[in-house]
Amino acid sequence: MTVLLLSLLLFMIIAAVIALYTEELISAVIAAGAVGFGSSAVFLLLRAPDLAITQIVVEVIALVLLIRTTLHLSGRGVGEGPSGPRVRAAGLFCLAVLVSVLFALPRLPRFGEPVMDRIAAAPSGFYLERGLELTGSANLVTAILLDFRAYDTLGEATIIFTAVLGALTLLSRKCLTSCPAGREEEGER
Amino acid sequence: MSPVYLLVFVLFLVGVFGLLTRRNLVKLIISVAVIEAAVNLFLVLAGYRREGIAPIMTEQHHRAEEFAARAVDPFPQAMVLTSIVIGLSLLALLVGISLRLYHIYGTYDLSEIRKAAREEDR
Amino acid sequence: MMTRSLIVQRISRWLAPFIFIYGLQVILYGHLSPGGGFPGGVILASAFILILISRGKEEAGRRLPLSRAGRFDNTGALVFLAVGLLGFVLGGSFLANFLQRLFPGRPFSLLSSGTIPVNNLAIGLKIWGGIFLAVLFLSVLRVGGDPDRGLKTMEEE
Structure with missing residues (x-):
């Protein structure tokens, strides 16, 4: 069980690294899909079937959207990586975070012992004890939600309403035709 | 200390590193998605119980105390469920923004977009 | 327009209704089994997105016009708010589960747990409309081409 989880x-980490370093955008997108499907499988292992269902469906639609951004490129590459100092700075930053995480890890609850057991006021x-009685819902995740x-x-x-509204506004015909190349026009609004 | 948490943090850092160093808008969107997956996994892991059962009562398991002692924590799961769907709408918004930028500048490369924008300002 | 293979068109035509019914089942049984309004709504949307991909936006727009998807989005949000306000009036606090107190159904049956199935339906409707709208709009834009042509077919509904 733990071995499978690990x-x-x-697998997810390798897929994420591939997604960020492959040259072709379409393979990057497919590797990102592997990350999502991997996390769906992990949710299933962690006894969260609600999350597994949601994640797998959401990932399908996310893949559709991401492939839509790359389809018209027809296999053109990303170009060369960024210049040296920036990569080094970012690497140093990530390394610093990783070291502090190593110090923080022993303080975390051990794997397999939920936080709610340690904190009485959680x-x-x-929710677990009285959820069915108070809400009548057998699925406690839905009861909480x-x-x-x-x-x-x-x-x-x-x-969600706002985000969909934003996407619709960005791509509406009015916005596309009235300011075809213009950042100036957008500034006036 | 379990290697599980460490791996989740490594996944998170892969996303952060990508976000800091990549220049392509699609790669940036993917980095955000990777960070999101790592955070969701961490929250669900915090509520996992070894040999636990899913927080869904059935006709067999409906004695409350017994169930509460065996089930995994449903609370992070509920919060992560909202977070996953918010992630999808965020992704739709990001894809919308980058398609719009491509429409204007004809590239996904951030440095080229910046260069073109600077020239336009002049 | 890209030509689509006959096999893909046929199979998607057969598959979409099943995906749709699965989505409805996930929503309706959200309080008894894994599922609920969020995944169910996304599954409902994905049935139409399958049609959108496999048979083109004209066909998808005929099955679920833009205006109706927008109306689904609004209706879902409004029903959720209305249930919350009703809870304020009848149950004492905003979003209180007043139906459960008035008619406590038998646990583990479909008609139980008060406002939760109603809210699940509302959220399912909302997500269905919203996600479908977003994907439709994102797929309509012709990047690098003439933006008018792609959008015209959708907005003239």
């Missing part, structure tokens, strides 16, 4: 995580125990924490869901619905 190998899936390794709401999760309450739509009953105990419905405010979050409302906020999320607002975010």
